[in-house]
Amino acid sequence: MTTLPSAAAEPLAAHSAVTAIPFFIPTFVVVSVIAVIIWRDRRTLDDAPATPDEDHSGEGGDRGPHTPSVG
């Protein structure tokens, strides 16, 4: 063996977690926000199935110029 047994070796470098925090926090946040949006939409569907024009997610409100994205 090339190493002596070390009783309580501390972690040698926590490089992955700290440098990665700024990048995977946003993924969790964005995924959570979309999950909440989906959940609210499905719940509204259960509560009030007869109202076709409501949009509870907020992004369907006053819109600016609508540009078709095809072509």
Add this chain to the structure above:
Amino acid sequence: MPQPPTDSAARTAARVLGHPAVTHLAQQDRPAGGAAIDQVVIASGAGAVLAAVLLLLGWGHRSGRLTWLTRAAALAERGAGRGLPGWAALPSSVALVSLLTALLGMYWDISLHISHGRDVGPLANIAHYPILFGLFGIFTAGVIAVVLPLPGERPGAAAVRITRTWYAPTGGVLLAGAGFYALLGFPLDDVWHRVFGQDVTLWGPTHLMLIGGAGLSLVAMMILEREGRRAHAASGGGSGSRPPGWAQWIRRGMTAGGLLVGLSVFQAEYDFGVPQFRLVHQPLLIAVAAGCALVSARLWVGRGGALFAVAFYMLVRGGVSLAVAGIIGELWAAVPLYFAEALCVEVAALVLARRPLALGVVSGLLIGTAGFAAEFAWTHLAYRLPWTGDIVVEGMAMAVVGGVAGGVCGAMLAEGLEGRLPGRGHGVVSNRGSRNVARALFAASLAAFAAALVNCQIFTVPRGETATLILTAVHGAGEDRTADVRVELSPRGGLDGPSWVDITAWQGEGLHVDRLVREAPGVYRTSVPAPIGGQWKTLVRVHDGRELAGVPVYLPRDKAINAPEMPAQPHVTRAVTGERHILQRELKTGLPPWLWAACSAVVLACTLTLLIALGWGVARIARVLPEPARPASTPEKVGT
């Protein structure tokens, strides 16, 4: 083309880059502590800002207040994005740039670890940033695809419902998922290292998540391209006429080439010449990548698609190797050629283009034989550790299994993307029957690949063997000390045409791989002096058949892991042992085996989730966007 054994350009580059941790601290003084609280706070703050930017972008676009995304999408619809709606074209461009960034970071990072060893602290490794930005870019590309379709707009028939007015393309969701899975590898990697030690190997399970997520995102991009093409064609296109065929050919060719790149990076340790596993893995992995990517390229892109995919792959992988070695001054990574394999697929397709599963199988057989032979020759030109006669039989067997398994998956991928289900015309009449055939074939391919992989993984360590190391000449002093070494193995006749017998030295601010010259049975000598001072870790490596073993020549003192120096003595006999604890000195010993199994199971679960999700995505496309009926006399068409 002989490779220089020692890369001291890395040393100069480290000083130029101003790595204080590398140039001033000797490895034995490297700190062993964890991250400080203030660093975590700063990182979290940066994360909150990035999250806010993404959310603002999405909300601003969907509420109409921000036109920036719309304008960017319109820009992306030109050039190779022609014929695609913005919600497919823009994410593809963002993902392309992100993947290239991540790939560069990955090879840079591997090269830094090989030449310098483990990271010193949380922010010490500059190459982590391109990786992180690249993987985050893949996730962002998926989010853009999900967010771009305006309220009320349905991005294709296969779109997934978020709310009643918000639909997202399946490919976009999967692209975000692949990016998410890859980024998840970072915190899991940290946990892994805390548990098992700071290992320096590419094939740690958490590292595979980082690589695999990026590579498999290409499948999500193929799905997105397909959805985009169908939606664009269904809406009649912008001007009412079909976009030029070359745009689609190039776009799909690049994507298929990207898939080849993504599948080829698992072999990176072999590309650098420091593989920590048996040599037969390399032909297996090359064949799987070739089978899957090149068969799907030929079927999905059209005639010449496999060759174009290889050309794009060469441009990307070659470019990254040149950037890492030439511009950044780190190590040179060779790349497999894949050209012969592409030729095999194109030739087979002259006869079998209309029978994709047969094409997959026959291509796989050709890849495993003719392709194997071509790569064999190529390794002698380009690689630090070329293939030898030792692996011809087993290597070819592995290559055939891998090629066929990959080829079948590649055929099903391309066919599914075109809306064709397997088995039609072979007596399978129902959709459900086809789906069952597809699932069975997919499962069988994965199982065959897994079996081949297990075979490659099984290795033995010789017992009772020793090696006498004699320093026939010593040069230099201190950190730059090198020596000519003669190695006398005991028993003498143990090796029979080995895969490799070499002296490998790494982590001394460079890499040194020197295949030993055979003087007599069991007696070898170095062809160039090997480093035996400073921070180098030098060992003799022996690989013959299933045996994989090493003998340490010189190891420096390492305070952080309580490891003493093992000096290079003028005449010493040492036991031939397993390599892992020499190559991965930081690995913790004495851990219960169930712990490794449990942690690996977590990674396996995440990986299977991603694979099954991608399979679901392809199947969904095949079901919801079936191929339109065509008259029997229509010549083979590329597909819409």
